[in-house]
Amino acid sequence: MYTSPKHAEAPVATPDEFRAALSQLAAGVALVTVHDPEEGPDGGDAGMTATSFLSVSLEPPLVLVSVREDSRMDEILSRTDHWAVSLLGEEHRALASRFAMKGRLSDRLLFADTPHTRGTHSGAPLIDGALATVECRTEQRIPAGDHTLVIGRVLQARIPAPAGQPLMYFRGGYRHLG
Template identity: 35%
Template sequence: MADAGETNDGAVLKRLPASPGRRHLSAQTGLREVMAQFATGVTVLTAGGESGHGMTANAFSSVSLEPPMVLCCVSRAARMHAAITEAGSYAVNILAADQQDLSKYFADWRRPAGMAQFDAVAWTPGARTGAPLLAGALAWLECELEQAYEGGDHSIFLGRVLTSSRGTGDNSLVFYGGSYHEVDGRARAA
């Protein structure tokens, strides 16, 4: 039976019993398996310029509304790391549910390097950064690189949002449990 307690504001908290099916995992192997249980939106980060590049990413989050800031996490071994660092800016393309192929394309290391990788997709250059904004995305953010922090084998890129725009789609692409899913945006609560 779960224990119950009360908070200062009168809310009741329940302590749930330990899950009998819980497995302990090694820190490194387990992290990937545990994080697969956390549903995330799917983005493609892009940077323009001579080192132009795109990369599928789900390590993305809002940081602040005033000033508007977001973060993304990129492996220091990834080509995207150098592209963002050299450009000093990046764009975040928030993918729609029907853009699973685009997500897979920008996750495939066999695609062309540099700006040639964008020849296979429809895009326009961002007005402030020149970073590719992918056609059909749910939304786009252009960001100026504000700060980079080391975080293990990744860098955490803090970006100040320069422009934000929303597309016309409703359904979002989500990654959960190692596969893609769709969230119907029309089902939002009123």
């Protein structure tokens, strides 16, 4: 990639400036889930709330999620290649908050009282009542700053619930449409 000399020493936005600017972009909220086979059939579920989830390609069907590099989810996704995403509706606000908390309860306890089914391809929890779910197989992992971009091939996509309103994240908080 070419960098012109006049831009080589341009100032860089601070993390606070960057965060404030991007808080103006509304994003859908998803729960990324995985079943870690190393932890056995009952204890290997993990989940994280994500607003950095997007479609990459229709042919082949690819999606991308951004995962903090020092997170438990990044560690698990580095050793297993199947995962799932549940697109959350406005009724899932408390669930999104619980899975986004630092120092939260263990994932095992969070999933114990979260209604879900197991994905047929990933074995990962799929949240009951989600607007849509996708099951993925990792195609590529790309280091990017303090995150890892995980690109997944969509193995299955479903709309399991009647159409509802999406849960949105805007200006540092959860919102709903209209």
